[in-house]
Amino acid sequence: MGRHQELLTLLLLYARAAYAPLRAAELEMLKAFYNVTNGAEWTNHENWDLEALNQCGQVDNSIDGDNCAFGRITYLNLADNNLQGTIPENFFAELINITELDLSFNALSGSIPTQTGQLRNLRAISLSHNQLTGPIPTEIAQIGVALSYSAIANWRLPGTTHFDVSNNNLTGIVPSQIGYLENLQLFDVSDNPNLGFLGESTFANLNLNPGLPAEIGLLTNLKVLKLDRCGFSGTIPPSIGELSQLEHFLARGTTAGLRAVTNRFSGTIPTQIGKLNQLIHFALNDNRISGTIPPEIGNMYMLTRFELQENSLSGTMPDAFGGLPKLTWWDTFGNMMVGDLPDSMQNITATLDTLYIQTEHTDVLRRFRCRERIPGLGNINNDLQVPSRQAGSKVNWYIQVAEYFNYKYVSACVDPFDAETAFHVLSGDV
Numbered sequence: 001m002g003r004h005q006e007l008l009t010l011l012l013l014y015a016r017a018a019y020a021p022l023r024a025a026e027l028e029m030l031k032a033f034y035n036v037t038n039g040a041e042w043t044n045h046e047n048w049d050l051e052a053l054n055q056c057g058q059v060d061n062s063i064d065g066d067n068c069a070f071g072r073i074t075y076l077n078l079a080d081n082n083l084q085g086t087i088p089e090n091f092f093a094e095l096i097n098i099t100e101l102d103l104s105f106n107a108l109s110g111s112i113p114t115q116t117g118q119l120r121n122l123r124a125i126s127l128s129h130n131q132l133t134g135p136i137p138t139e140i141a142q143i144g145v146a147l148s149y150s151a152i153a154n155w156r157l158p159g160t161t162h163f164d165v166s167n168n169n170l171t172g173i174v175p176s177q178i179g180y181l182e183n184l185q186l187f188d189v190s191d192n193p194n195l196g197f198l199g200e201s202t203f204a205n206l207n208l209n210p211g212l213p214a215e216i217g218l219l220t221n222l223k224v225l226k227l228d229r230c231g232f233s234g235t236i237p238p239s240i241g242e243l244s245q246l247e248h249f250l251a252r253g254t255t256a257g258l259r260a261v262t263n264r265f266s267g268t269i270p271t272q273i274g275k276l277n278q279l280i281h282f283a284l285n286d287n288r289i290s291g292t293i294p295p296e297i298g299n300m301y302m303l304t305r306f307e308l309q310e311n312s313l314s315g316t317m318p319d320a321f322g323g324l325p326k327l328t329w330w331d332t333f334g335n336m337m338v339g340d341l342p343d344s345m346q347n348i349t350a351t352l353d354t355l356y357i358q359t360e361h362t363d364v365l366r367r368f369r370c371r372e373r374i375p376g377l378g379n380i381n382n383d384l385q386v387p388s389r390q391a392g393s394k395v396n397w398y399i400q401v402a403e404y405f406n407y408k409y410v411s412a413c414v415d416p417f418d419a420e421t422a423f424h425v426l427s428g429d430v
Contacts, residue, residue: 029091036088075099102126120142133169134171142180214239219243224248247302280303322347331354338358
């Protein structure tokens with residue numbers, strides 16, 4: 001087969017079904033899917049006159065192959081279309097040439113079929129915002145496998161880049177087979193409250209839970225990792241430092257209020273985090289992280305937002321702000337940290353606009369402003385509007401940083417006012 005014929009074959013593989021008659025098997029599967037998901041109640045029926053597409057055999061077999069082999073569905077977007085019911089077990093087994101599949105924002109229930117692994121040409125899949133249950137199938141190791149190779153010399157097609165199953169009711173853990181999806185750029189499992197957490201675990205042995213598999217570090221093309229409000233516990237694997245392209249690491253939890261407790265990552269922050277020099281947003285707030293903040297964060301040149309509030313961190317703030325010229329948001333409120341603000345924080349006063357810290361870091365100003373109320377911005381609760389583990393008001397300190405260092409080595413008062421009064425929020429501060 002010549003190069004021209006190979007190019008033609010590749011183009012046909014990616015053609016939407018509208019450009020070629022459907023294979024009989026795929027036509028029947030689409031009909032079955034329409035019926036099982038209550039198609040009569042779909043919001044949009046456009047282009048679902050399936051009988052009109054049943055013209056298999058009219059394309060020259062020398063190009064299309066026997067049984068209209070290339071008259072296949074390669075794109076299916078039914079997002080926000082009032083789909084109800086379950087995904088048929090053999091749905092993916094028949095539609096194996098789909099490259100993009102979006103069934104998000106519907107009311108699909110049941111489990112993700114294990115035949116997901118047969119989506120050998122898949123580039124992107126979104127099943128988010130449904131009511132899916134059960135585990136993430138280990139068969140995901142095979143999705144997009146046909147895109148990793150090309151019959152044309154020196155060609156490499158991108159594999160699966162987007163995997164989104166957020167906002168469902170999935171259970172189990174992230175399978176170690178995720179490491180096979182080496183082309184992933186987005187992996188989003190957020191808002192699955194029972195994913196990653198073993199129900200029999202207690203706070204005493206959270207670090208024994210599986211957490212994230214070490215194989216997550218094989219996803220060297222990953223840019224977005226979203227684990228917010230799941231049931232993860234255990235530790236953050238050191239292999240996270242291998243995600244050299246990562247821009248967003250989001251694993252936020254909840255601790256109280258009307259929402260169920262989610263995410264219980266424990267242990268320390270691995271020093272390998274400093275290798276993430278493309279990271280823009282790091283959020284691990286409302287978990288069970290302990291130990292100190294590693295000074296290696298000073299290597300995260302692109303970092304703009306750092307959120308570790310409501311954990312169990314101790315020690316002092318690392319003197320690493322000189323390596324964070326783009327930082328605008330820092331929040332370590334609600335921990336057990338002590339000590340003064342590091343001198344390197346003076347290097348980011350031009351970019352910093354949000355600074356939530358421990359009251360223990362504020363002794364310098366309270367000594368100088370003896371028995372005066374210290375102004376601040378913010379409100380008395382944390383971002384989730386629930387009581388913090390830290391007593392006192394949560395105020396934005398960024399406007400005080402310059403003043404802080406002016407007075408750091410001046411002692412004007414031996415009996416500073418109590419922190420609660422010094423930081424009490426008055427009307428007009430919020």
